[in-house]
Amino acid sequence: MEAEILLPTQDAERVFDRIADALVSTGYIALPAALPRGIAELLFERIASFEDDGFHSAGVGRANEFQVNPFIRNDEIRWLSIDNDVEASYLNWMEQLRTGLNRRLFMGLFDYESHFARYAPGAFYKKHLDAFKGSTNRVLSTVFYLNPNWAVVDGGHLLMYEEGLEPIAKISPLIGTLVVFLSDRFPHEVSTASRLRYSIAGWFRVNTTLGAHIDPPQ
Numbered sequence: 774m775e776a777e778i779l780l781p782t783q784d785a786e787r788v789f790d791r792i793a794d795a796l797v798s799t800g801y802i803a804l805p806a807a808l809p810r811g812i813a814e815l816l817f818e819r820i821a822s823f824e825d826d827g828f829h830s831a832g833v834g835r836a837n838e839f840q841v842n843p844f845i846r847n848d849e850i851r852w853l854s855i856d857n858d859v860e861a862s863y864l865n866w867m868e869q870l871r872t873g874l875n876r877r878l879f880m881g882l883f884d885y886e887s888h889f890a891r892y893a894p895g896a897f898y899k900k901h902l903d904a905f906k907g908s909t910n911r912v913l914s915t916v917f918y919l920n921p922n923w924a925v926v927d928g929g930h931l932l933m934y935e936e937g938l939e940p941i942a943k944i945s946p947l948i949g950t951l952v953v954f955l956s957d958r959f960p961h962e963v964s965t966a967s968r969l970r971y972s973i974a975g976w977f978r979v980n981t982t983l984g985a986h987i988d989p990p991q
């Protein structure tokens with residue numbers, strides 16, 4: 774397949790408007806059918822085609838603080854690359870979203886990193902924040918789901934929290950749904966799934982390199 778150069782369509786611009794409005798009003802949004810259906814289907818075929826050795830255990834922390842802790846999370850991940858046309862079409866859409874949000878909200882989003890995630894039956898990711906105030910350059914989190922026909926009994930929900938102990942949102946990981954939220958504001962968790970669960974998690978980052986301090990990758 775040839776790499777598809779995606780210019781923002783009117784549909785995409787409307788999606789960017791909705792995301793921008795939600796970030797201002799509530800700080801998060803879950804949008805069904807956010808990307809073109811064909812892209813979601815190709816990404817599903819792509820993630821389903823990887824052999825076990827195409828993934829590695831996900832860790833917690835950055836650079837030299839990185840460690841695998843199966844009590845916090847036990848999903849497996851694989852970073853996306855523009856070298857693959859299907860992955861490139863997703864990264865291209867996210868690039869349009871990045872510039873679209875910068876234009877609408879002056880967020881200064883600088884780049885985007887993302888990985889496929891595979892949760893085997895029984896896997897979970899305990900409650901966490903993707904960024905701690907002031908100590909990371911991840912400012913906006915995205916999760917895009919790739920599971921056809923998800924039922925409530927399958928578990929594997931994204932539970933979003935704000936201040937209280939009760940979740941403010943419970944999101945099914947149904948193919949096509951995109952969740953976007955401010956990284957330092959919403960603790961969230963993935964409840965145990967009873968089925969294989971696929972997603973793409975990603976983060977828009979700001980450039981925090983100052984003077985001689987080089988921000989470490991990932």
Ligand SMILES: O=C(O)CCC(=O)C(=O)O
Nearest residue numbers: 898903916931963972974
């Ligand atoms: O897959 C999800 O629903 C969320 C994953 C997540 O929170 C993360 O990778 O940081």
Ligand SMILES: [Fe+2]
Nearest residue numbers: 901902903961
């Ligand atoms: Fe997260």
